[in-house]
Amino acid sequence: MKATTASPTVKRLLLIGGGHSHLTILKRIGMNPVPGLAVTLISRDINTPYSGSLPGYISGAYEHDEIHIDLRPLAQFAGARIIQAEIEGIDLDARKIICDSRPDIEFDMLSLNIGSKPDAAKIPGADLYAVGVKPIGDFLRNWQEIYRSAIDVLGDDPAEFSLAIVGGGPASVELAFAAQHRIHEQLGIKSYQSSGLKIQIITADDGVLKQHNARVRQYVTEELGGRKIEILSDHKVTEFQANTIICEDRRTITADRIVFATGASIPDWPGEIGLAIGDDGFIEVNSFLQSTSHEFVFAAGDAATIKGELRPKSGVYAVRQGKPLAENLIRFATGKKLKAFKPQQHALALINLGNNTAIASRNKLFFKGRAIWTLKNKIDTAFIHKYSRLPEMVVPLDLTAGLVDRDTEERLKNHAMRCAGCAAKVSSDVLADVLQELPPHARADILKSASEVEDAAVIRLDNGRVLLQSVDQLKAFINDPWLFAKIATNHCLGDIYAMGCFPHSALAIVGLPFAAEKITRRELREIMLGCSEALQENDCALIGGHSAETAELQFGLCVNGFADEDALLAKEGMQTGDVIILTKPLGTGTLLAADMRYRASHRWIDAALQQMLISNREAARCFVDIQVNACTDITGFGLAGHLLEMMKANNVEVELSICDLPALDGALNTLGDKIFSSLQLDNKLVQEHIYNHEAFQNQPIFEILFDPQTAGGLVASVPEAGAEACLAELRAAGYPHATAIGRVSNTAAAAPALILK
Template sequence: MQQDPTPASKHLIFLGGGHAHAIALLMMAMNKPSGVRITLISNQVQTPYSGMLPGLIAGHYSFDQVHIDLGRFCRYAGIDFIEDSVIGIDPVNRTVQCLNHPDFSYDLLSIDTGSTPDLTTIPGATEFTTGVKPVKPLLDYWESLQDRVMQGDDLQDIHIGTVGGGASAVEVMLAMQYKLHKMLSKEQRRTSHLHFHIICGPQQILTGHNTRVKNRYLRVLKQRNIQLHTNFRVAQVKQGRVIGESGDVIELDEIIWATSATGAQWPARAGLECSENGCIRVNDYLQSRSHPEIFAAGDIADMVNYPRPKAGVFAVRQGAPLLRNLQAALVGKTLTRFKPQKQFLSLISTGDRYAVASRGPFSFAGAWVWRWKDSIDQKFMRRFSDLTQLPDQVPGTQLKIENPDMRCGGCGAKVGHSILNRVLKQLPPPPNEIEIGLNRPDDAAVIEVPQGKLLVQSVDSFRQLVNDDFLFGQIAANHALGDIFAMGAIPHSAQAIVSLPHASDEIIEQRLRHLLLGASKVFTECAISLIGGHTSEGSELTLGFTINGLADRQQLLTKQGLQPGDRLIITKPLGTGTLFASDMRSQAQGRWISQALQHMLQSNYQASRILTEAGAHACTDITGFGLLGHLHEMLDGSGLGARLWLEKLPVMEGALPCLRAGLFSSLHPQNRKFEHTIDNLDEFSSDSVTELLFDPQTAGGLLAAVSSDQADAVIAELQAAGYTTACAIGSVRQESNDAVSLM
């Protein structure tokens, strides 16, 4: 989509991907404020829609159908997405602390991180139960429970129960019963050994719903043989049972905790005014009562003048008023009061394709209600899944750039001296001896090369491919180090080449800090340091490094050196080119990109050491030219050929669907110039796996030739070192013309 040409001067951060934020961000994507950098920080790349979660548990929906793909949506909307967990905020300095990132600075902050059942007040609850939230641990537990039931003995009774009698507890229990019965019946197995329980406190089930709804569900629970334990206050949980305040015991093999929700602890620790349940107290503008630059919505927020249940229907309705007030706050305009509805339509499923609806004192039920609910839920999710390109700007209008003559070129485009100094002071000290570097800043770095060593040097630079500066810094560093590791050299030092988009000093400083701290994380793990570089401002972010390495002449690996019979070993899976090309078009699933990033963040350091010590005959890193292009370089002029085993190629999740859809990297067509080296490509022309051969890689793995008698041991050592997909993908053959054949 069209990038905002106005330099960013303010930073709006959304914490959490809850329903209110999802709606607000969807609406903001259609009319983004000019000159504002927008960041979403969430610990999940795909966030669940609560209304469809019971349907997922019951097997009516797939995972993707009930999850909003935040990563994909943010790419579409031009919003920076950070996958991380928030651990604190500092309202005084206006910063956000995350588990795996440097601090983020903000001008305006919105919080929608949800709530979870409180497991801390009852002894044993944390150790022996699973909460209905967060959803990911619940779904992981549910997969495990299904496996245990299906692999278990039908003669062994299993008691499954929830503590809590609200809508979420009832829906989850009915959905689990439905799915387990369906799975067992499909294999013609008995279901009578499964026993289901719902444990309520002093109140009846479904508090907050009218008597008609409660009576309908009491009949359903009775028909489904789900035992309801009322007036049971849990005092303690032990392995396999819950104990009441009066000493009564209910035997439960599986316990799901669905009591009243609480907020995270870090808002109160930061000094925000919070309720006893840890939720942020907000006024009628969804604005923190204690910190006006902070807004909150969804389950994490308590509207002091309009208390409402923690329900998705209220969170969704808060999205639009939250956005209006955030936009007003950014430009200093008057905020608008929001009064949530008193009555609302409630649609609760019963596990099977049947649901109960209610609004105020009215209630009705049936299969048609489930179909109605399904239609509403699917329509809501299509707002995010059916992403289309935003309309182009109105013809004839001019893009406005504030102070167009103020941004200089040449040396005038450098990042300011004070900004640079502040960032450099936050980098780790150099671990090795440098004559002159950042420890003694001068016009150039000075390195003393030890006697008998060869200086190995490489440079790489490219545009930003992921809107997470800290991760991008790591990926760029890994990518630049690849050439050094491919040659069996030991990295020594690095210099950075950075170009940052025009923005306010505060935003530029944060971005530069995240980029260089990310790179330094990688460099520190390799025991090298950043010793210099160059920064500038430009139209887009680019990052690169010149890497210096040292090597003994006799240990130097090159692309040449292949020997007949060698096994070709690859250390990482393929697919980054097509995945990120698809991501730029908002066509890649968020989890595909998240997993691809993990591969890109893995250093080739240990792989290089293992291959060098094993006496590899030749080695290269797989980058822009793709697997076939780099293999061709190894074969060129050798008089040897190679056989590739297509079925052995390790592939990143999602890469093949993207290739089948024709979503290629822009470099892919140029890499096809190497297809002439394959002497039997026509036999596999209908196999999309062949397209992997031309897919350019970023921070890709190593491709090495190892003698056949060493190959198995080398692969085992690589896998033990964390390169879990390392494998042999072919062999070198004694044939001329540098030809490659596919098998």
Template structure:
């Protein structure tokens, strides 16, 4: 127990205050101010690139977005027409933020309080800001009766793309003889969507008609007459029916009606009209336009709050409104970056002056395009090649991210047996199993310990105690605090116990008191939320300042119903079940260098947040013979702890190991945790290991896990029933091997099969 622990009640929190450490050699303050960007629009992603080149001193930058991938709208038609893949048309926000040293939070903002300068989020605790910027795009205006129920809005693009893929599969299946598709809107986006859908569907069926509806007297009302002529001719060739002066008054499941009750029968309706601001903005103190957009001055500051900015489609310039076009969002980025910097440093702000005319290139589906730059209008395949080049150059800024601080893949580690350039975090930061065992033996301590210490306590009851420490592997104190607790409690669950109380020892990075308070509150909110979920009490702790965030958790537990589980005790014929997938070590290593895909990191974090708590009552029903959890020493290291004391051997089905998506690819590209090499010292227990070196799952045997799953040995006759019960909460749980009959062998051997 810590010497400044306490028994119960708020009195004990004195230990946190006592734990603060100060030194004459304390480095310069890291963070004093917080800039928060809400939304991953074009302006903000370009802002982040500029931040990478020239970050403001003593200032933290955070991006909040509900999506990990943000689309580049200029390439959406090419995605629909299948000229581009999803990855080519989307910016990976998590990876971009990791590369630029920006904190990323995946969540929805639901309110802003400009007076207290904090944000309310859907899941995340309240977040404070010093400077706030909004770039959240627009929301489809589905106010026309029936539109919300029966129309498919083009934004959010991710939702629309899934609907489009589903429609295409339906058409391909040929469930009806003819399909009528309606597109509501007469602007550039609607035109490009009509061309792209027509082009794409031609490869599936010729039995379809596309209808284009606009309330204006003609399509592309803001374009040159010659450009409209080019577009209309091209639409005619594509057999797209144009309905001008068609003001939609009502939408139903199979039809659309105009102001004169004229009906057009449609199987699907895509909604591509002008949008409005997010509905949640109405509850804030911000000044809004009639359409719900944020009113801003030419400095991009809101009218009443100089420390709140807005850019992109959600911004409405006053006194003269700007058009909603990607080109304006792009050109707002340097002004926004300069003005936010100036607002913090007391500099002079710049004015944003939207240009009157700009280059507009409309993709026509078939790798031709129509363009204009007043007073010129032009068309042809060369225009498509020009547009394709410009779009790819823009996306290249966000997809080919050089990490100058990191060496190349080949040279990122120094010569063998020297200190790696980049040390891993999480459970990949452990001391190797060999060094630990040798050191404990030297001082006369048994290294064959259980997952938690068992202390006899009062009339045949037992106190369980364990300690775990993690160095932060993600720049999100709330999320990290949650995972640190889940990881630590796992040792108690691995023995079939129930957590009772914890103490935490926290090291926070050096920063100004106001910023330190914000970070500490986020961290403790995360810790407390998971302790509440586990019905476990925080009874004490210790704090200090240091160079990086780390959390150590000491857990006290008690025996639940039934006997305690142990690592040892597996019997020949037992079946091995693993509850959670492997691969956290390699994904964390790649993510540290911004080389892991954002959706892969999100799935890894979701797995880490999946506690082993729910597995305990399930597994107890099947009376396991041995249980342990898989953490820093990797799957093989912890499996050997189960086998070696009783000299058991096992047949392991390497192909059945559950794996996090992307982990095997990262191994193939050369990534691995810094603890991987030390864990590979156990490979001599593998029978004919050299035969398996090229097997994709082989490196996963040694990959250090953070918040890993349980490895369970149960009788063969109940294994499938146990697995089925576990898969309700742990869908990737799998049977991975079987304990072999005990023969005359004197050493433990792991036989691999596929």
């Protein structure tokens, strides 16, 4: 027998923050996995900006996406769980993170790369009347408001607009140059002398760039003066008020907008949870980047200071710490001796002057010009590309040569990467063929059975009541057991809702991969908490279940529902003139396939997950109230496949407005890139029932007809007279994408047919 490899999870590394050092860890683990080590990344912002490119963005040299690194593809590449959340607390004794609105997250090792904020944030009034340059994500949102206000004031009916920047370091200087260049360029202002834009740099020092050599300071001071950017030296700020800066000697400075870019600081919580804090106010670490108070905690970047090795808080040092941090975390996890890291004494500083020129300095060296800007642009762009342009995922096909012909082998290679979620279903043709072969076992009290086309089995009870039963199971498509279970629960309830019934109770089916006992217990707890929360939201009781060890995480439910027999909705029953209404957008299959390939943005996947979390409960209630003629849910066989199930009983023809199909953000992009679910090809076999598919088959929107949906919406055949009211009710009930997508044109055709329009 061929030996198999077991790789149980035995330790958990938790990364907090998406800073530069943690990017290196994720890339390192993606390139060289550590079997047995589970990695989780928690970050408030998933689309993280690169600080080195911020001035270039402000000046207009870069677009928004060009200065951001999407952490989701990188985490997928590393096989890491990614969670976007605000942390409410850290219990170092229990080794767990307390998050808002989700179960606690346990860890064996913790790494902090949380960045910093300007220390002026602690000045009274800063939170109300001024804008900090960090966190950069917050600043970018505020910058858009500052920029628009300046354009409005300085535009058609020019007046004066003043911007005050508190701080005399590189960030303040770069921001002043960049903001002026961008606003002047937008408005076509050619003369600094006549410009209504007034920028002031306010610093407590005797000039700007005190940590740079005299030549740099002199050149920048002269350049600022030449561009009419005023430096107010020896002005220590003590308070911010509305459009006013109060200085130590009670001098005041007024401005339309105030920004501060002073020295770095961190929040109080690292010290409050018990971590050692150095004399400079930052997390104190040793030469291994390991907390001096807790050996299982590591920290890097602006938030940490190596004991005895004070350095400026600069992105250069944070980037350099990434490699030794990754190595020491892995060494600590595997019980190996840690390696000391000594940061360089002096780093190359590149300062953007806002007009496609820059200066470079290191110790006493100084260079300036367009070539320096070209160098800076090359360095910054290369850094972003390093973590955003990831190797293509390839799943090898382990097949002995000669077993199949070349065409079959090529087809199997193209589909070796198998999807999860509802895209992991067996094809409808295979399923139908097998069910037809089963021997019948008719019972008078079984009204609908598994071999028929309805969404759930229907068993007659007494007094005109019926019991509906449905079973569904999904392979995990995200590396988050709690969130996966919530979505899978919604998915499993869909068949009951599709028949106009409401779930009463459910039994859970859980498959857990081999892991250390503490991790198995934790994973099972997260799954069942997610399931329980979703069931409670749907007023459905959990009454039992079954667990097993499986190769991959799986979850399913057997769901019960009770209803009056004559109140059920069915797939058949479409009437001529009915309006076809779809409650949710399409595209989960292609997006999840792209996510597996590191080609889906966090924005796309997050929006898709939010749609999957929306229950079909209120949509079912609406369809029951409206008394629709037919209904089903859209799951693994795609919109076309499930619509045809509704149409086949009476050979119905439906005119489908293909351009009206609601699609999830990004789905048409991934379909356009030929990224399909592994079930897409089988689903597409139904296109023989699409009357005019040749005219549309080169459009991405055509492919969405066959895209398998996980936790998809309901589709109903609604009497025309009630269609508008139905749409209004659905949108008011929390289905903003509910759309009329077509119309029943014939209920007595020779064969069922979709007619695309």
